[in-house]
Amino acid sequence: MSYQHLTTFERARIETMIDQGLSLRQIGKKLKRAASTISRVLNVMPSVICITLNKYEITIKSVV
Numbered sequence: 001m002s003y004q005h006l007t008t009f010e011r012a013r014i015e016t017m018i019d020q021g022l023s024l025r026q027i028g029k030k031l032k033r034a035a036s037t038i039s040r041v042l043n044v045m046p047s048v049i050c051i052t053l054n055k056y057e058i059t060i061k062s063v064v
Contacts, residue, residue, distance in 0.1 A: 006033070006041060014041055 006014075010031055017027045024042075028035040 006037070011041060014038060018042070 010033075013031065014027055017030065022030075024035040024038045027033075027038050031038070
């Protein structure tokens with residue numbers, strides 16, 4: 001099985017869709033990626049984002 005990294009374009013789309021209030025599953029479905037992949041990307045994005053998705057608060061800490 002081969003693995004493919006998310007492109008810069010996909011990462012930008014994830015950020016846009018988060019701003020639009022889409023859930024991780026909805027984003028994954030649109031990008032044809034697993035929701036867990038989207039979650040992992042959010043955990044390493046170089047910015048601080050605090051959002052609420054489906055009653056859960058997700059805080060992403062800055063890595064820069």
